[in-house]
Amino acid sequence: MLQAPAWYHEAVFYELAPRTFCDGNGDGIGDFKGLTQRLPYLAELGVSCLWLLPMYPSPLRDDGYDISDYRAIHPDLGSLAEFQVFLRDAHALGLRVIADLVLNHTSDQHPWFQAAREGPGHPYHDWYVWSDDPGRYAEARIIFTDTERSNWAWDDQARRYYWHRFFSSQPDLNYDHPPVQSEMLATLEHWLELGLDGFRVDAVPYLFERENTSCENLPETHAFLRRLRARLAERFPEALLLGEANQWPEDVLPYFGTPEAPELPMNFHFPLMPRLFLALAQQRRDPIAQVLTRTPPLPPGCQWATFLRNHDELTLEMVDEVERAAMWAAYAPEPRMRCNVGIRRRLWPLLEGDRRRVELLHALLLSLPGAPVLYYGDEIGMGDDIHRPDRHGVRLPMAWDDGRNFGFSAAPPSQLRVAMPGDPGPYHPLVANVAAARANPSSFWHWLRERLRLRAEHVTLRRGEFVLLAPENPAILAFLRTMAHEAVLVVANMSPVAQATALELSAHTGWRVVPLPGARPFPPFGDEPYPLTLGPYGHLWLQLLPPSR
Numbered sequence: 178m179l180q181a182p183a184w185y186h187e188a189v190f191y192e193l194a195p196r197t198f199c200d201g202n203g204d205g206i207g208d209f210k211g212l213t214q215r216l217p218y219l220a221e222l223g224v225s226c227l228w229l230l231p232m233y234p235s236p237l238r239d240d241g242y243d244i245s246d247y248r249a250i251h252p253d254l255g256s257l258a259e260f261q262v263f264l265r266d267a268h269a270l271g272l273r274v275i276a277d278l279v280l281n282h283t284s285d286q287h288p289w290f291q292a293a294r295e296g297p298g299h300p301y302h303d304w305y306v307w308s309d310d311p312g313r314y315a316e317a318r319i320i321f322t323d324t325e326r327s328n329w330a331w332d333d334q335a336r337r338y339y340w341h342r343f344f345s346s347q348p349d350l351n352y353d354h355p356p357v358q359s360e361m362l363a364t365l366e367h368w369l370e371l372g373l374d375g376f377r378v379d380a381v382p383y384l385f386e387r388e389n390t391s392c393e394n395l396p397e398t399h400a401f402l403r404r405l406r407a408r409l410a411e412r413f414p415e416a417l418l419l420g421e422a423n424q425w426p427e428d429v430l431p432y433f434g435t436p437e438a439p440e441l442p443m444n445f446h447f448p449l450m451p452r453l454f455l456a457l458a459q460q461r462r463d464p465i466a467q468v469l470t471r472t473p474p475l476p477p478g479c480q481w482a483t484f485l486r487n488h489d490e491l492t493l494e495m496v497d498e499v500e501r502a503a504m505w506a507a508y509a510p511e512p513r514m515r516c517n518v519g520i521r522r523r524l525w526p527l528l529e530g531d532r533r534r535v536e537l538l539h540a541l542l543l544s545l546p547g548a549p550v551l552y553y554g555d556e557i558g559m560g561d562d563i564h565r566p567d568r569h570g571v572r573l574p575m576a577w578d579d580g581r582n583f584g585f586s587a588a589p590p591s592q593l594r595v596a597m598p599g600d601p602g603p604y605h606p607l608v609a610n611v612a613a614a615r616a617n618p619s620s621f622w623h624w625l626r627e628r629l630r631l632r633a634e635h636v637t638l639r640r641g642e643f644v645l646l647a648p649e650n651p652a653i654l655a656f657l658r659t660m661a662h663e664a665v666l667v668v669a670n671m672s673p674v675a676q677a678t679a680l681e682l683s684a685h686t687g688w689r690v691v692p693l694p695g696a697r698p699f700p701p702f703g704d705e706p707y708p709l710t711l712g713p714y715g716h717l718w719l720q721l722l723p724p725s726r
């Protein structure tokens with residue numbers, strides 16, 4: 178009997194930052210008290226696992242991805258007790274919670290790094306990667322190309338260079354030093370003992386460095402992940418480790434490990450994400466079909482985390498030059514829209530507020546193989562602000578109603594740590610807020626909630642075998658999710674004009690066709706190719722039922 182899939186295989190994730198979700202104590206900063214008050218909203222929407230952006234003490238040079246204490250909650254966000262109330266209430270509502278964990282580097286304000294700066298004699302010096310020669314690891318690419326010119330930074334006190342794959346205020350930990358590995362393993366256990374359901378493992382390809390390599394995806398990194406997985410397997414077999422390995426498909430696969438030597442049970446499907454947008458821009462299915470064909474089947478017990486957007490730039494690191502140029506042209510015509518090797522825009526502005534395309538991409542996100550990850554605010558049509566520094570423009574406060582600070586905080590507007598957007602327009606929180614979305618039965622919010630319900634109702638959409646079809650019409654993406662008792666046929670028109678197609682489905686001759694949602698049955702499948710017409714950016718979920726049922 179197939180082992181029942183782990184809880185995370187079929188979860189719908191919802192990525193949020195406690196700092197910008199809801200302020201519970203009126204100091205102008207989102208916090209766990211506010212997030213706790215909004216848990217019923219998240220349960221009502223129909224998501225099943227929250228992914229919290231970094232919640233630890235931090236000088237916030239990288240919005241919390243620069244951690245200065247791995248075992249505490251940032252005081253802005255509340256006390257450990259308030260975090261535990263949040264976790265208890267989330268679990269009571271059937272919501273699981275994973276937290277972002279940054280293994281690769283700390284803040285330069287972490288006491289470990291401050292001690293390490295004392296120099297080679299200090300016991301903490303080897304917790305970081307130092308060199309007298311800034312030419313070491315010369316083949317490692319710079320990731321934050323907008324701000325960093327080198328992966329080495331000089332430290333005046335230590336009189337040596339230190340290694341940093343991200344901002345120079347984020348020194349990399351030295352995973353060749355055993356106490357670092359032990360401390361990080363203990364940190365994971367610390368939070369799991371408090372009831373956390375798992376982690377999103379940040380920047381996992383960069384943990385180790387070796388000369389004459391790209392310093393990404395090294396065997397030593399995979400060996401550490403095997404050690405990490407084995408360590409948790411005994412006491413926390415249900416704990417999720419969701420890897421952020423932003424790599425080409427063949428380089429992401431190894432992060433799942435093998436059944437004999439497992440690593441991370443879930444990884445983000447970075448290869449797919451930009452190609453969903455590229456297919457729209459090019460009005461053809463190929464970018465999606467090619468990457469899905471190029472993605473080998475996962476080892477048993479593993480699952481992709483699929484997503485449209487997140488708190489970072491829409492990364493173009495793993496597409497080729499031609500694809501990147503097409504994406505820049507289609508989605509980032511203004512240089513301000515670009516950040517590093519990506520596009521710092523939220524979903525709705527990226528798609529010009531075109532609800533048809535937003536629904537189309539969500540219809541694919543919720544029916545393609547993988548566990549979908551929604552980004553907070555996309556459900557209410559939230560906008561961005563490209564005039565804010567770095568990626569902050571895609572991390573604005575959530576808007577709950579049309580009241581003071583749009584329901585985010587009771588503080589005076591001037592006290593908000595993160596200001597609400599000011600630009601008038603279709604995404605202004607006056608119109609794009611939860612209350613307005615819920616009050617309008619024909620809003621995208623209700624459409625999304627209904628699709629989440631259908632996905633929860635149809636195990637075929639979560640676990641069905643994926644079969645890609647190849648209709649004549651290149652603008653049409655069509656695939657099946659099949660199980661013995663039913664199949665779901667998904668058809669999508671990637672173009673802005675109506676398209677006709679005819680699908681070869683001889684294996685389903687005589688099967689009944691029921692649209693999801695809706696009940697007006699379509700004609701059953703005959704021997705002929707099945708004709709369908711889709712409107713601009715149209716899409717269908719069609720339930721196929723065998724004649725017997």
Ligand code: TEU
Pocket residue numbers: 239242243279320343379380421423488489490491492519
């Ligand atoms: O990003 C890791 C990373 O490699 C980024 O370059 C990412 O691939 C790119 O931004 C597109 O997603 C993680 C966090 O997501 C990011 O917010 C942090 O700034 C970074 O790590 C450093 O902790």
Ligand code: CA
Pocket residue numbers: 200201202203204205206207208253
């Ligand atoms: Ca607060």
